[in-house]
Amino acid sequence: MYKAASVVACVSLALGTFASVQAGVLDDARARGVLRVGLDFVPPVYTAGAKFRTPEGIDGILAEALAARLKLKPEPLRNGGDSKALQAMKAARPDFALVMVDEAAVRSGNAANAADADGSVLIATGYSAGGMAIMRTDTDIKKWEQLKGRTVCLSEGGAYVGQMAARYGAIEKVMRAPADSLLAVRVGQCDAAVHDDTMLKELLKLPEWKKFSAQLPAPTRSALMFKVPANDAAAISYVKQAAADWSRGDFWPALKKKWTNNVAFEVYLDQNVPDCH
Structure with a gap:
């Protein structure tokens, strides 16, 4: 009887596990x-x-x-x-x-x-998407390597935090969100802002961003x-x-x-x- 009960218990456990997996x-x-x-x-x-x-x-x-x-x-x-x-x-x-x-x-x-x-x-x-930089149109930064020693704004949780410093020697300024990063570029606190190019390209279609449409295209x-x-x-x-x-x-x-x-x-x-x- 004990053995039969054990078998039933094992089968029940197995069926329960299977049902859970199937769910x-x-x-x-x-x-x-x-x-x-x-x-x-x-x-x-x-x-x-x-x-x-x-x-x-x-x-x-x-x-x-x-x-x-x-x-x-x-x-x-x-x-x-x-x-x-x-x-x-x-x-x-x-x-x-x-x-x-x-x-x-x-x-x-x-x-x-x-x-x-x-x-x-x-x-x-x-x-x-890839990381794209946008800057004032009169910037002297024409390639990624020229970000060395320059201030680059990014936003918390962004995929590119850490990369600008590691790859190009930029000084990273991590802001709370994209709006804070982009605002910092507009008022001269940062030389560039780096965010997803898919979204930045949409942003640059707006007329108020014409003066900030200089770009470094996403390398990857x-x-x-x-x-x-x-x-x-x-x-x-x-x-x-x-x-x-x-x-x-x-x-x-x-x-x-x-x-x-x-x-x-x-x-x-x-x-x-x-x-x-």
């Missing part, structure tokens, strides 16, 4: 009412009375968009870093993660191999990609469908326009001194 991350998210998405940077929670700032990355916007499709609340979690221990204590694991992947690695297959090694697959969101580009559990066919299918829908509609043009207009308006509201001449 997948989408079912888990629906059960808790929250979609957990890993981001490289989680902006501080907005507090009433503070100046609103549009964050650097758009990964948070995509996390919200994917959660909205599922009619769930988004819960951003920090990818890796010091937050791993905190997440473990909270038993919080992301259902998906959003990561920037070098396009050269994507083309070579190295990125897919690395993802496969950690049990995930990469799915393109449709967004890619990265694709924003979802990391999804490789053994979760339902999740993979769902994310691929979401990305396909975004690419067919006006999702991306509307997102870029909104980001650009918001950042430009934040700069306008805070610029209480004339542009540096």
